[in-house]
Amino acid sequence: MSNSGEENKLNAEFAKLRATVDRPNILLAGCTGAGKTSLLNEVFKKDIAKTGAGKPITQKIEKFCDDDSKVVIFDSKGYEIGSEQEKNFMDDVVGLCKRIGTDEDKIHVAWYCIQAPGARITDFDIESIKRMCDTNTPVAIVLTKSDQVSDPDAQALIQVIVKELPGISCFEVTTKKDIKSLQSNLDNLVAWTNDQLPESLRMAFIAEQQRDLERKKIKARSVVHQHAVGAFGIGFSPIPGSDAPLLLTNQYALLARVLYIFGMDGEKDKYSALIKGIMANILPTLGKWTVAQALKFIPGIGSIIGGLIDASVATSLTLAFGYAIVETAYYARRNSLDEFINSDDAQMVSSVIADVFNKAFDKELKEHM
Ligand SMILES: Nc1nc2c(ncn2[C@@H]2O[C@H](COP(=O)(O)OP(=O)(O)OP(=O)(O)O)[C@@H](O)[C@H]2O)c(=O)[nH]1
Ligand SMILES: [Mg+2]
Known part of the structure; x- marks a missing residue:
């Protein structure tokens, strides 16, 4: 499978993570x-x-x-x-x-x-x-x-x-x-x-251990929270493919961190590579859907001029988006979706994954907006 532009962006974020996250x-x-x-x-x-x-x-x-x-x-x-x-x-x-x-x-x-x-x-x-x-x-x-x-x-x-x-x-x-x-x-x-372990080494350890999925989820949610409050110093960028001025904290960096913790950053494991590819490639289409959903929750957002989005709205949106990604990665790890892999039906896995994300995002938006 040749990499799409989205996957390349995601892989660039993985490379950054590997270079900066300390290992125990x-x-x-x-x-x-x-x-x-x-x-x-x-x-x-x-x-x-x-x-x-x-x-x-x-x-x-x-x-x-x-x-x-x-x-x-x-x-x-x-x-x-x-x-x-x-x-x-x-x-x-x-x-x-x-x-x-x-x-x-x-x-x-x-x-x-x-x-x-x-x-x-x-x-x-x-x-x-x-x-x-x-x-x-x-x-x-x-x-x-x-x-x-x-x-x-x-x-x-x-x-x-x-x-x-x-x-x-x-x-x-x-x-x-x-x-x-x-x-x-x-x-x-x-x-x-x-x-x-000192706190600085825990992310890598939790990401590498494959026994405790709940621990991965807790860690990933805390990473999403750090992103949303800007602790990583990552700027805002428009949702790809979106047609409204909604902004999210760099969603590829966020997606990369979450997938890293769930051990889906590697190339060697076929399943991780598949899920990673699907999530990277559905981001642009999710963008449009995200905007449609968010419009339902944020009164008057349609009139906000590009770039002038309220910081607290951006934070809430990033939280909802991030937590939904965590749910999706958690789901993908817990249910290894073997039957789909064996049939090589990436389209099917893709729609299952998109569905899990959509439902989770909808729920999170209700909670955070
Ligand atoms: N029944 C049983 N056998 C085990 C268990 N863990 C390891 N073994 C067996 O014990 C043998 C030695 O295991 P290794 O993991 O290779 O031991 P090691 O400490 O790495 O050995 P060296 O690399 O030579 O120092 C293998 O045949 C394993 O299958 C266990 O929990 N139960
Ligand atoms: Mg040995």
Whole structure:
């Protein structure tokens, strides 16, 4: 599919975002086969750390910082328990945690993986974790493969951990989809991680995690609010294709931010590319419709001379437009519309998406005008 002018504008906004949004550095630690890579794929839902694609940072640590990725992963190469390599591992991992200040390799949060089967935490693990915590790096223990142990065994292990490392956060998880209680601990790990990050890194983290859709929605709505009050310093521009002087805060920048948070900015994922294209291309036609709708809600707007729109009207309009985009992206993520994709019926998806937007916009206008 060749890109339309609208898609090019949107892609330019994505490029700006990638260049300006700061990404969190997440360290994965744990022995060979502990389930580090599987954990990453479960939280971020894609092969974020494929073997061999990383850049070696130290002997034991590889950095994965694909341009497409919104988090930077430091994956410690597994060591064999009880081996000589353990010492190198500890020096490398603790050394990395010690980096401070504005160093781009500063670790913002660490997930220390221990396999639940075996039900033990070694002295080596305890010492490593203590030394990592001493550097003021937030560390969570992730008990992987918890589906493979009985609940009493898992509880016994957690008791030992809490005794050895008082106050540490500990998450029993699995990659097995059918074990809901353990899967929900992955959501708790996401919540914990978000809380540890400075505000400036949360947008990228929330955008990259694929577990908590509600969190994406809340973040996206707050971004819309920031746009509407001009916090991003982005000027007003006319709605494309509209024939009345209604102005919105730069709608492509707004659309880009919302789609970014919902992970629909990438090229590689076919579904995101489709939704992104549809939303970019319906903006001009939406413009006309928007004007028609808005006229119903704003008394006397027809007589406003171009450019002289009242600031509070522009704010309300941007809010309504932005929140409607959030609803639409949320809908598209929640219902993956697979049946349409498989039939390659982009026209059909397009009309479903337009319909969701129209209804949401109508509702939001009533609320904000
Ligand atoms: N049953 C079960 N198996 C798991 C789970 N998580 C990972 N595994 C399996 O454990 C094995 C090792 O997982 P990886 O994610 O490759 O482990 P790793 O820590 O990245 O290993 P290295 O890269 O060698 O350090 C794989 O065969 C996974 O399928 C889980 O939650 N439950
Ligand atoms: Mg691995």
